[in-house]
Amino acid sequence: MLKAQNSLGIIFFPAFDWAISPTHPERQERLLYTQDQLREEGLFDIEGIGEYKPDVAAIEDLERVHFLFPDGGSVTTRSHRISAGGAMKAADLVMTGERERAFAMVRPPGHHAMKVVHGSRGFCTVNIEAVMIEHIRETYGHKRVAIIDTDCHHGDGSQDVYWHDPETLFISIHQDGRTLYPGSGFPQELGGPGAMGRTLNIPLPPNTSDEGFLMAMERVVMPILDDFKPDIIINSAGQDNHFSDPITNMNFSARGYAALNEMLRPDIAVLEGGYSIQGALPYINLGICLAMAGVDFSHIREPNYNPEQVRQSSRTTEYIEELCSQLPRLYFDPPAFKSGKDTSQGILSGDTFVRHRQIFYDTDGINEVQQENLTVCPKCRGLLKIETRADSGPLCLGVEIPIDACPECRSKGYQLVEEGQLKGNYRYIQLINRLDKEYVRFGF
Template identity: 50%
Template sequence: MRNPKKLKAKNKVGLIFFPAFDWEISPTHPERKERLLYTRDQVFEEGLLDIEGILEFNPEIASAKEISRANICVPDVDSVASEPHKISAGGAIKAADLVLEGKVDKAFALVRPPGHHAHRVVHGARGFCNINNEAIMVESIRNKYPNKKIAFVDTDAHHADGTQEIFYHDPNVLHISLHQDGRTLFPGSGFVNELGGPTAYAKTLNIPLPPGCSDQGLLYVINEFVLPVLNDFQPDLIINAAGQDNHYSDPLTNMNISAKGYAKMNDLLDPDLAVLQGGYSIESALPYINVGLILAMAGLDYSSVEEPDYDPEILKEDQSLIKEIKETVAELKKIWKNRENKNLEEIYGDYSTFYSRDKSIFYDTAGINEKQSEKVRVCNQCQGYLIIDSKAGKSSFSSNQVMAVSIPKLVCDQCYQEAREKFDNLKNEYESVYLQDLKADEYLRN
């Protein structure tokens, strides 16, 4: 890189580092305390913080209320989230505040632990995630700016199932996930037919990519599908959930993306915010990917970013994979183009007042199985509210049942009254009932 002191960023970028050097799942686990050590060193070695316009900020600690806007923690926030989890979420909130307050043009939260596998109801750790830092960030934004339309583009190799489920019925959040095909990787979801609920049809879009996909396939999807969809949706904010385990050296996945490919992707997306998620090639990938992302967000040349073992010949795209990717994109284009003309009863069945669905959620990290029934109030005035019946435990004999009512910020008066009455009624029927009331910013457990 040229002398960083002579460079000036085109976009003012805020970096929020929280490497959590004192927290890990275990010393040999992929999500261990050294995970961001080499990234931190590389950022200093390249002199990125000496470039005019790239600034570092400290994270804050997310409060129980801020966490509860996205996650219903069972039995409570402190039982689910350690202080590092709260700081990781607080780092994401800090990134959003810096952009929304005009202190920077863009911000990148380089934080751990990650969060995108944490669903709305949380009984423990799954996919290395306890609470959903990016969802917590979005609900913090919308607590202050409730009318903002937000688009996620999650580029982690693992499907962003938690974030998807939190916003599955929300018409003001577009959630796009590009990931390794769920038939070959945890969490085994993220297929083209997962399109959001009847109140938010086609606001959830999944692009499952075949194992072996490299830069060519990834950038084809961005150019041919993601960018046109973003242009149609016209979000107020674009968030890159910047998972980095699509890299060719990652030990947990089977993808072939390079650091330069990541940087080019971010450059094309032009996100307002980025939040680190997965990525477990600690020395060979993360330092180079993160340098590339920072340079791309700053509007600076990233063409010299290259891993020591990078070999474009080895990473050439197999044409059979390109054919498969093009077929997936063509199917998704059809869905998006026809989204306004769909007969939703053909997709969701004969729903009238409520739409229901059942889910099985496995907490691979905590060893918990959850059976969940979710009902959304279908309303022509708002997105309705949720009633959740969750039973979870390490065995069927130790299952713990909780009921929850979740009310969105932009709810109509009739649905709001119904939801509060439902909460009061459930309290008389069940021992453990939670209220997540984003309209009143109130979070209760009986």
Template identity: 85%
Template sequence: MLKANNKLGIIFFPAFDWAISSTHPERQERLLYTQDQLREEGLFEIDGISEYKPDVATIEDVERVHFCFPEVSSVATRSHLISAGGAMKAADLVMEGERDCAFAMVRPPGHHAMKVVHGSRGFCTINIEAVMIEHIREKYGRKKIAIVDTDCHHGDGTQDVYWHDPDTLFISIHQDGRTLYPGSGFPQELGGPNAMGRTLNIPLPPNTSDEGFLMAMERIVMPILDDFKPDLIINSAGQDNHFTDPITNMNFSARGYATMNEMLKPDIAVLEGGYSIQGALPYINLGICLAMAGVDYSQIREPNYNPDKIRQDAQTTAYITELCEQLPDLYFNPPKFNAKDDGKQGVISGDSLLRHKQIYYDTDGINEVQLETVTMCSDCRGLFKVETRADSGPLCLGVEIPIDACPKCRNLGYHLVEEGLIKGTYRYIQLINRLDKEYLRYGF
């Protein structure tokens, strides 16, 4: 019998009762074919690999991360809560020492879900990795965490959630946003004024193959992780970089994914995208599981794999080589924060940074406008405030007192909520108080 070098926990949740439509790429078959493949290959007969059932995230678990308007139950289904709970289960297995590592193969996905949620965008409603990470911090104490998002689409939601968090390193390696949804994820996106350099984007050109991905991992991602020294490494394990994926333009292979995972050595992996349901996902997931468990994956080979046919050209290699030369410096020597009124970096007014944002929920057809305000505090990461309105709906207020809040920012947070209640300016108000673990919601 084969024996795993690393004890691996696998959590499945195909979400039988949730789909955007019966023919949509994001549907239950994404995991059913994988589940069958893993069993046929005898994965669970390997000593040290075990399967677990997901937990169910609570409303408070979601409200620890998101401002959901008008409330969590109006935007998220039970399947979303179980998907997030599956990620939380993976975290508990690792944090409590039952498993060395864990892979949450769950859906619906989450990495396009931003701090504020009015609906679904990019097939995502709540950010399951963020819910998991903040569950870890709430239950096991403050941790330095690195998220490496390997989905083909930029993880704009996760970036938004952790834009102002110096304890979270977010690295996204993805197809260039000039060629693919959501049209973001460029090198100049480096984080807020108190977290500059904690966001790093690696936009790769279409048709990048194993060579380019692994080069970027070796020369950019790994040196930065070695310097950051996270307590945990999380892989947002999107699989739509595969050469057969129907909605992207990359040339990554199943064995390439396994090699990348072997390099990264994540403590926890959470499934994100990947829509080649039969031709790629079963093989990619098998390769990732074997790599996480420390078992030989050299025989992994998907149908129609021809390395010569998908090999990247010399121009692509040269472009990625240049990225590898330039991008690490954005982390090791981040530029001074430069606020400007371009709707992205924002403007500084007094002791606060203001950002105007317009967000389109493509899955639900919702337009949102936001005014985000962050206190430029020298004693903590700053109080976070957001005023938000979806389409012609009511104005809503979200206030977050950070986990390291100083007394001044804590008091200001309560003052803003009380002022909003007295004046009646907002239809819904939500307070996230990470310092005191207090989560309040008001509606009128």
């Protein structure tokens, strides 16, 4: 009888009652075929591997992370909260020591959900990894966290949530944003003024195969992780880099995904994208599970896999080699954020960092405009203020007092909320006070 070297908990949630449309790629069959495959292969007969049910995240769990407008109940469904709760369950299994590793196979996905949420974009409404991470920090204390996002699409939502957090390392390996949604994820996107280098993007060219992905892992990701020394490693485990995926242009294999996880050794994996429902996901998920459990995965082989047909070109290899030679220095020696220099990433003026942004919620057809202001503080990570409006809707205000807030930033945060209430400029105001674990909202 096989035995897992690392005990593994697997959380399933197919979300039977949630779909964008009956034929949309992001539908319940994404997990149903996987569930059948894992049982047929006898995965749960391996000693040390067990299946668990998800928890249900409370609105407060979401409000630790997101400014939700008009409110959490309006923009999320129970399925979103169970998907986030499945990720939280995975975290609890690992943090309590019940399992050494955990894989949350849940949907809807989350890595395109940004700090502010007015609706769904990129099939995502709630950033389930971020909800999980902040649940860990709220429940188990301070942790340095590394998120390695291996979805084919840039994890722009996770990047946005942790743009100003020096204790969270976010690395996204994805198809070059010049060729795929959401059109972002370039090397110059490095984080806010207090967290430069804590965001790192690895945009790979179309038709990259196992060789290119594993090269980026070995030459860029692993040396940076060795230096950052996270307490927890999370794989934001999108699977749409597969050669058979219908909406992307990459050539990764199921065995390549398993090899990536064997190298990464994540504590927790959370399912993101992946839309080759029969030809890829059952085999990728099986490979990831075996790799996380420390069980041989060399027999994994999906239908229609021909290594020669999906091999990357020599030109692609040369491009990735050059990329891998240049990217590490952006983490180890990031450029200084210069005061007064207005860039696409924002402008630093005195002790205030400002970003003006336009965000399109492609799933719901919503246009958002927002202004983000961060107080750059020498004593803490700074007070965050976001003014936001969706389409022709009302102006809303979000204020976040950080988890390490100094007395000045804490006091200024309350002052911003009180001024917003008195002046009546905002239809909705939400306060996230991580220091005192206070999450409140006001509507007028």
